[in-house]
Amino acid sequence: MNNADQLPATVIEARRPGPRAWLTMILCEGRMVARDTAGLVVPIGLPLLILVMSASSAGERAAVNGRTGLDVFVIPLVFTIVMALIGVVNMPSFLALYRRTGILRRLAVTPASPFMVLAAQAVVSVLQTAVGVAAALAVAVAAFGARLPARPVAALGVVLLAMAAMYATGMVVAAVAPTPNSAVAIGLVAFFAFGALGGLFGGRDALPDALATLGGLLPFGATVEALSAAWAGVAIDPAHPLSLAVAVAAGAAVSVAFFRWD
Amino acid sequence: MAGDADFRHGRAPARPAYRRRMSDQRDAAVLAENLRKRYGDTVAVDDVSLRVEPGEVLGVLGANGAGKTTTVEMIAGLRVPDGGRVSVLGLDPRRDRARLRQVLGVQLQRADLHPLLTVAELVALFRSLYPDPRPADELLDLVGLTDRRRTRFDRLSGGQRQRLSVALALAGRPRVAILDELTTGLDPRARRRMWAAIERLRAERVTVLLVTHAMEEAERLCDRVALLDGGRLLLTDTPAGMVARAGAGNLDDAFVALTGKEPEEPR
Numbered sequence: 001m002n003n004a005d006q007l008p009a010t011v012i013e014a015r016r017p018g019p020r021a022w023l024t025m026i027l028c029e030g031r032m033v034a035r036d037t038a039g040l041v042v043p044i045g046l047p048l049l050i051l052v053m054s055a056s057s058a059g060e061r062a063a064v065n066g067r068t069g070l071d072v073f074v075i076p077l078v079f080t081i082v083m084a085l086i087g088v089v090n091m092p093s094f095l096a097l098y099r100r101t102g103i104l105r106r107l108a109v110t111p112a113s114p115f116m117v118l119a120a121q122a123v124v125s126v127l128q129t130a131v132g133v134a135a136a137l138a139v140a141v142a143a144f145g146a147r148l149p150a151r152p153v154a155a156l157g158v159v160l161l162a163m164a165a166m167y168a169t170g171m172v173v174a175a176v177a178p179t180p181n182s183a184v185a186i187g188l189v190a191f192f193a194f195g196a197l198g199g200l201f202g203g204r205d206a207l208p209d210a211l212a213t214l215g216g217l218l219p220f221g222a223t224v225e226a227l228s229a230a231w232a233g234v235a236i237d238p239a240h241p242l243s244l245a246v247a248v249a250a251g252a253a254v255s256v257a258f259f260r261w262d
Numbered sequence: 263m264a265g266d267a268d269f270r271h272g273r274a275p276a277r278p279a280y281r282r283r284m285s286d287q288r289d290a291a292v293l294a295e296n297l298r299k300r301y302g303d304t305v306a307v308d309d310v311s312l313r314v315e316p317g318e319v320l321g322v323l324g325a326n327g328a329g330k331t332t333t334v335e336m337i338a339g340l341r342v343p344d345g346g347r348v349s350v351l352g353l354d355p356r357r358d359r360a361r362l363r364q365v366l367g368v369q370l371q372r373a374d375l376h377p378l379l380t381v382a383e384l385v386a387l388f389r390s391l392y393p394d395p396r397p398a399d400e401l402l403d404l405v406g407l408t409d410r411r412r413t414r415f416d417r418l419s420g421g422q423r424q425r426l427s428v429a430l431a432l433a434g435r436p437r438v439a440i441l442d443e444l445t446t447g448l449d450p451r452a453r454r455r456m457w458a459a460i461e462r463l464r465a466e467r468v469t470v471l472l473v474t475h476a477m478e479e480a481e482r483l484c485d486r487v488a489l490l491d492g493g494r495l496l497l498t499d500t501p502a503g504m505v506a507r508a509g510a511g512n513l514d515d516a517f518v519a520l521t522g523k524e525p526e527e528p529r
Contacts, residue, residue, distance in 0.1 A: 012362075014358075014360035014361040016360075021390040028384075102372060105373055110391050110434070111360070
C-alpha cells in the first residue's frame with residue numbers, strides 16, 4: 001500500500017532550491033552566454049579593438065596628474081562600453097528570449113522562481129564583464145604602458161555602481177521589448193543614444209551644452225566621467241555617482257512595474 | 263519513491279481509485295469546483311467541476327477551444343480563475359504555490375527550453391530543483407531520449423522536444439502530473455513509448471490529468487474522461503460509459519455524437 005495517498009497536505013514542505021540548484025542554474029546560464037558566439041565575443045572584443053586602435057596616440061598625450069589620455073579617457077570609455085553592451089544589449093536579449101519562448105513560464109511551474117533565472121543571468125553577466133574589463137586592462141597595461149587607477153577603491157566602487165545602473169537600464173529594455181529581436185534593437189538604440197551623448201564618438205565638449213550636460217547624467221556618460229576621475233586621482237563630481245544611483249532606482253522601479261514573466 | 267518499489271516488484275497496478283468504495287471524507291488528489299474564466303468577451307471555462315482521485319488517470323477531452331488547456335492551467339496555478347476554487351492535494355495553487363511545486367509536475371502545451379542547452383543539461387537543471395529527483399538515465403529512458411542526451415534543444419525535432427518536456431515534468435517524482443497534449447505530433451512508436459510511461463506512472467500511483475485530442479489514447483490510458491464543450495463540462499465517465507451514453511460504437515464516434523465536432527489536433 002502506498003501511503004502517499006493519505007499524506008495530509010501539511011507534510012508537504014516548501015523547499016527552496018538549494019546551493020546545488022543555484023550552481024546548476026548559473027552553469028546553465030553561463031553555457032547559454034558562452035554558446036551565443038556574438039553575445040560572447042562582441043562585448044569583449046569590440047572594446048578591445050577600440051582600445052588597440054586608440055591606445056598608441058592617447059598613450060603619448062599628457063592629460064592630468066601626470067596621467068595620459070589612455071589612462072583618463074580611453075580606459076574609462078572602454079570599460080563603460082563593456083558594461084553597457086553586456087547590461088543593456090546582451091542581458092535583456094536573453095530575458096526576452098526566455099519570456100518569448102515560454103522558458104520563464106515553464107520554470108514557474110517548478111520550485112524555481114523566475115527570479116532565480118534573473119539572478120543567475122546577473123551572476124554570469126558580472127563574470128563576463130569582469131573578463132572583458134580585465135582583458136582590456138591587461139592589454140592596456142602590458143602593451144601600451146597604461147597605469148592602474150590612482151584611486152583603485154573609488155574605481156572599483158564606480159564599476160560596481162555602473163554595472164548596477166547598466167543592468168537596471170537593461171531590465172527596462174527587457175520589460176518593454178515584446179520579442180528577443182526587438183530587445184536587441186531597443187538595447188542597441190539605447191546603447192548608442194547613451195553612448196553618443198556620453199562620449200562614445202569623441203568628447204562631449206563637441207555637443208551642444210544641454211546635450212552634453214544630459215549625456216553626463218545618463219549612465220554611459222556618468223560612468224565615463226566618474227571612472228576618468230578615479231583613474232586621474234581627482235575628486236569625483238558627486239553628480240555622476242548620484243545619477244548612476246538614480247538610474248538604478250528608476251530602472252528597478254520601471255522594470256518591477258512593467259516586467260512580465262510570460 | 264514508494265511507487266518505484268511497487269513497479270520493480272511487478273505488482274499489478276492498483277485498481278482505479280474511483281472503483282474502490284470511495285467515502286467522501288477521503289481527500290481527492292485534485293478538486294476543482296465551479297471554475298470560470300473569461301478572456302474579454304469570450305467565456306473560456308464556464309462552471310467546470312472536476313474531482314480526480316489519488317492514483318487516477320483522468321482524461322480531459324474536447325474540441326479546440328473547449329477550454330481544456332485553460333482548465334488545467336487554472337489547476338496548475340498558471341491562470342487565476344475568475345470564479346470557483348481549486349485544491350490539489352489539499353493545497354491552493356496560488357496561496358500554497360511553493361509547497362504545491364514540490365509535488366506537481368506540469369508539461370505545458372507550448373513552452374520551449376533554453377535553446378543552446380543539451381538534453382542532459384536541461385535534465386540536470388530540472389533535477390537540481392527537487393530534493394529527491396528521479397535518476398537522469400531513468401527519465402531519458404522513460405521517454406526514449408537516451409541517444410539524444412548530447413543534442414542541443416534547438417536541434418531536437420518537435421516530437422523530441424515534447425518528450426523531453428514530459429521527462430522534465432516527471433523529474434521531481436510528482437504525486438500529481440498535468441500533461442497537456444502528450445503525444446501530439448509523435449510517430450506511432452514514440453506514442454506507444456509515452457503510453458508506456460503513463461502506465462508506469464499509474465503503477466506508481468501518480469495522479470495524472472491528461473489533456474488529449476486522441477481518443478485512442480484516452481480509451482487506452484484513462485480511468486475516466488471529462489468531456490468539455492464550449493467551456494462547459496458535458497460529462498465525466500469511464501471511456502466505456504461515455505461510449506454507452508452516446509450509444510456509439512467507440513470513443514471517437516461518442517465524441518462526435520456528444521459534441522457535434524471532430525476531435526482535432528490542437529492548433
